[in-house]
Amino acid sequence: PAVPAGQAAALAVVAALWGGSGPFLRAGAAGMEQLRGRGRLGQLLAELRFLSLNPKYLVPFLLNQAGSLLFYLTLASTDLSLAVPLCNSLALVVTLVTGKILGEDIGGKRAVAGMLLTVLGVSLCMAGA
Numbered sequence: 001p002a003v004p005a006g007q008a009a010a011l012a013v014v015a016a017l018w019g020g021s022g023p024f025l026r027a028g029a030a031g032m033e034q035l036r037g038r039g040r041l042g043q044l045l046a047e048l049r050f051l052s053l054n055p056k057y058l059v060p061f062l063l064n065q066a067g068s069l070l071f072y073l074t075l076a077s078t079d080l081s082l083a084v085p086l087c088n089s090l091a092l093v094v095t096l097v098t099g100k101i102l103g104e105d106i107g108g109k110r111a112v113a114g115m116l117l118t119v120l121g122v123s124l125c126m127a128g129a
Helices: 005-028 040-054 055-075 081-103 107-129
Strands: none
Touching: 005 055, 005 081, 040 055, 055 081, 081 107
16 A cells, blocks of 8 residues: 555655754754863763753754654554655755755765665655555
């Protein structure tokens, strides 16, 4: 049986939220390496304060968590053996594309070939479902 359009759309949104937020999370966490706290607990508290008060990190984090919530809700009506590879592989593609748009080095032709093979694999999964 084919995957219903609503479920496929929800899984694509999950992949977009997960993949699109990753590069922004990396950018928002920039500068955290310079934080110095006293002891392990002080370091942990300094990092938590930095991240929780930083909108450049907090907004992508909340979008990422919204994707996780949608994934959890979608799993109630979707085949797990299709949902997990679909979301994870498409999230990887979205991460690479978003990273490239933001100026990250994504690995050149090999990364593009990997993205194309990933899309082919997802298409085969969808066709076989």
